[in-house]
Amino acid sequence: MSNYKVLDVNDDLPIRTQGPVHSGKVRSVYWLTEQDSARLIAEKGYAVPQGTELAIMVISDRISAFDCIWQGEQGLNGIPGKGIALNAVAAHWFKQFDAAGLAGNHIVDIPHPYVWIVRKAKTVxxxxxxxxxxxxxxxxxxxxxxxxxxxxxxxxxxxxxxxxxxxxxxxxxxxxxxxxxxxxxxxxxxxxxxxxxxxxxxxNFSSAADVAKYEHLLVQGFNVISAELAKLDQIFVDTKFEFGYVEDMQGNEQLIYIDEVGTPDSSRIWDGPAYRDGKIIENSKEGFRQLLINNVPDSDVLLNKERMAEREQLAQDYKLPVEVMMQVSDTYVGIASKIIGEPLQIPTDPRSEIIAVLKEQYQLID
CATH class of the missing domain: 3.30.470.20 (ATP-grasp fold, B domain)
Structure with missing residues (x-):
């Protein structure tokens, strides 16, 4: 464990922004100034219209479940490799969607395994x-x-x-x-x-036709991922996608995929051989939820929405054993390596790497 510095805090990077950083459960979004957006579009040749707002989206290694963030003993406040596992898997599926001729997505550049540059979309x-x-x-x-x-x-x-x-x-x-x-x-x-x-x-739908379109894109995307996972003898059980609108180069409105797709956080993925044997082995966050249910003193706190205040207190006070956190790391890193077809390289100091890249190659840090 001592080899890793997990990226547990991701909303305090010294990136030049317009307005406050939006910090979600796992990702933080830094909206760039108009000048920086325009400069990067011109310098990097991004295929987006001039005037498009860009953001730096930084993933963390935090893990949330039951609407709370969980931490480990010995100051291990995230899952080693989790952030890049999610980013690598989502980017892999977006590439497959492009190859299959499905809709585009919000990523315009990937400066670092923890970082996406994304374009603003009107979220459905x-x-x-x-x-x-x-x-x-x-x-x-x-x-x-x-x-x-x-x-x-x-x-x-x-x-x-x-x-x-x-x-x-x-x-x-x-x-x-x-x-x-x-x-x-x-x-x-x-x-x-x-x-x-x-x-x-x-x-936020523009037309009834777009409701049919999102359903079509959802099922098509599901089938693309399901077929690819089947080649690895993994079962795509269920998933959550998100969609938004952007303008294409001609100024026409387009419905695209946003957020992440087909990751172990947004999907259930089961091991094929175990399923045929009548057992469920989770290669997704569902396994972590089960670990929590089995490890916390009173599992009803996790399952009962009436006990949310107690649950939040539990998440603050309870520290998971390091071996449990590393078991979850193995799940994320293992399924991501399988999907992308090569071992996932976990950065030893993600924070300093991100700062260096965004400063030297993107001039976004003074």
């Missing part, structure tokens, strides 16, 4: 979720007798972890959407296709 307020197996929260609800999910009716007689006949699209809200009679003002609440088409503006 839908978490686009696709599922090919009944597991997780869907199975828990099904086992309680629920048969309708996001307006889709499931048949009787399904069993846990069973493959479904087709890829199901089960969207939820991205952020809190106020003022709709048929959609609760809660983040990440399940919605139907009709909820979206009845309220195109609220969900």
């Amino acid at each position: 307020k839908v978490e686009a979720i696709a599922r090919q197996y009944i597991t997780g929260s869907m199975w828990r609800d099904y086992a309680k007798g629920i048969r309708s999910f996001c307006g889709i009716d499931l048949p009787e007689g399904l069993t846990a972890n069973q493959k479904l006949d087709e890829v199901l699209i089960t969207p939820s809200t991205k952020g809190i959407i106020e003022g709709l009679d048929d959609v609760p003002a809660v983040d990440d609440v399940n919605i139907t296709r009709k909820n979206i088409t009845d309220n195109l503006d609220a969900f």
Whole structure:
């Protein structure tokens, strides 16, 4: 462990920005000044229109689960290799999508394994979720007798972890959407296709045709990743994509993929041989969720939304054993190396490397 400096804090880099840094659970976004955006577009020849706003997106090695950030003993406040594992996997799938002729994405440059330069997009307020197996929260609800999910009716007689006949699209809200009679003002609440088409503006869709387009891109993207993972004898179980609008070089609006795709954080990936043997081996964050449930003193705190205050306190106070953190590192680094087809090289001091690259090659640090 002593070989690694994990990047646990990623919102305090000395990058020249316009406005405050937006710090998410895992990534931080530094919006560049108009001058720096214009300079980089010209210098680097990015295929985006002049006037496009650019941002530096820096991933961290932090790990979140159950809406909280978790830390390890001995000051290990992240998972070694996790950040670059996610970035490498998402960038790999984006390349595959390009090769398959699907929509573009928001990445314009990759200066360092921890860093993307991205273009601003008008975000669609839908978490686009696709599922090919009944597991997780869907199975828990099904086992309680629920048969309708996001307006889709499931048949009787399904069993846990069973493959479904087709890829199901089960969207939820991205952020809190106020003022709709048929959609609760809660983040990440399940919605139907009709909820979206009845309220195109609220969900930031330009047209009903684009709702069909996002569904098409979601299923196409799912199938591309699923087919590639099958070659590695890994099963693509379910995933979450996000979409947004940008302008192309001619000034036309385009729907593109944003955020990350097909990563162990945004998807469930199962080991094929184990599944055929009747066992589930998770090659994704789901394994970490199970580790937490098995390790914390009272797992109901994690599963019960009514106990959120206790959960947040637990996440602050509880430190996971280093061997548990390293086990999670092995999962992330292992599946990423498989997907990209070569061993993942973990930087020993990501922070100083990022600063050097952004200063010397991009002139974004004074």
